[in-house]
Amino acid sequence: MLNSLRGIAARMIKIAVMILIIATFNFMLVHAAPGDPAAVIAGQSGASDEKLLAQVRAEYGLDQPLHVQLTDYLAKVASFDLGYSYRQRQPVSVLIGERLPATLLLTVTAFLLALGIGSLLGTLAGVRAGKWTDTVISIAALLFYAMPVFWLGLMLVLIFSVRLDWLPAFGFSTIGPTITGIDLVLDVATHMVLPVATLAAIYLAIYARLMRASIIEVEHQDYVKTARAKGLARGQVIRRHMLRNALLPVVTFAGVQAGALIGGSVVVETVFAWPGLGRLTFEAVMQRDYPVLLGVFLVMSVLVIAINLLTDLITRIIDPRLARAG
Numbered sequence: 001m002l003n004s005l006r007g008i009a010a011r012m013i014k015i016a017v018m019i020l021i022i023a024t025f026n027f028m029l030v031h032a033a034p035g036d037p038a039a040v041i042a043g044q045s046g047a048s049d050e051k052l053l054a055q056v057r058a059e060y061g062l063d064q065p066l067h068v069q070l071t072d073y074l075a076k077v078a079s080f081d082l083g084y085s086y087r088q089r090q091p092v093s094v095l096i097g098e099r100l101p102a103t104l105l106l107t108v109t110a111f112l113l114a115l116g117i118g119s120l121l122g123t124l125a126g127v128r129a130g131k132w133t134d135t136v137i138s139i140a141a142l143l144f145y146a147m148p149v150f151w152l153g154l155m156l157v158l159i160f161s162v163r164l165d166w167l168p169a170f171g172f173s174t175i176g177p178t179i180t181g182i183d184l185v186l187d188v189a190t191h192m193v194l195p196v197a198t199l200a201a202i203y204l205a206i207y208a209r210l211m212r213a214s215i216i217e218v219e220h221q222d223y224v225k226t227a228r229a230k231g232l233a234r235g236q237v238i239r240r241h242m243l244r245n246a247l248l249p250v251v252t253f254a255g256v257q258a259g260a261l262i263g264g265s266v267v268v269e270t271v272f273a274w275p276g277l278g279r280l281t282f283e284a285v286m287q288r289d290y291p292v293l294l295g296v297f298l299v300m301s302v303l304v305i306a307i308n309l310l311t312d313l314i315t316r317i318i319d320p321r322l323a324r325a326g
Helices: 002-032 037-044 050-059 066-078 092-127 132-146 149-163 181-219 222-229 234-271 277-287 290-318 320-324
Strands: none
Touching: 002 066, 002 290, 092 132, 092 181, 092 234, 092 277, 092 290, 132 181, 149 181, 149 234, 181 234, 222 234, 234 277, 234 290, 277 290
């Protein structure tokens, strides 16, 4: 029990140090970008003379040396203060709190859909390697992987929204009369179809190809041959002996790719006007709103760390030998 507590404490310390390093790197990266936020803020007031610029810099601490700004920023992060938006005139934590649920709804749905369908198609292609089923799935996966995300999103809008008028083209819900209950759920679900399909497509292709390769590799292992020699049906061999081990590399890779999935939501949210962190990031970049950018980057980094911890837990459940190995 004591060893377990020490292990948990050590991991928490590592996570805290990692977040501190990420926050420092994000701060330096954002401030290395061209552009003066003070000029943007002053420009909103219709003037940008030197006196006004000096006042703006003094008000937001932009006149301080970079190391002083970094120290102040890290102190705020340690106290869970993400700062104040130059443009929105609101605390960054409030802005992120408003946008985070939409991003999580989009990315989690796309992630589960891509992992589930991709693993299923990859298994089907793997157990029928060399046959027409494998060929069709492999070609489709390659096509989806090669498609640019923004292009696929626009094509889906043109087909299913403009031409067929089946699905809404943008937004989180219908603008107009307030709806509640099951009607609201259905309305949001219909708005999710196109962005979720766009975001999931490329990762679905990756997981399908990875699962196919994993199934083919596992199929030639001794324990699978032994199960067949015992007379087990093909379906039982696949479910009981092949899938569990074939899923390990897929789940591990999916955990690593989760960060890219969250980052990919920037393009998808911009194309579909989805009110999430991705769109907030795009707006903050255009407006040179450093506090918002830093807050979004930090929250996304924490989400990636949490997803990797969850992935580690899931892999230990799939293969208990990993838990015993420490």
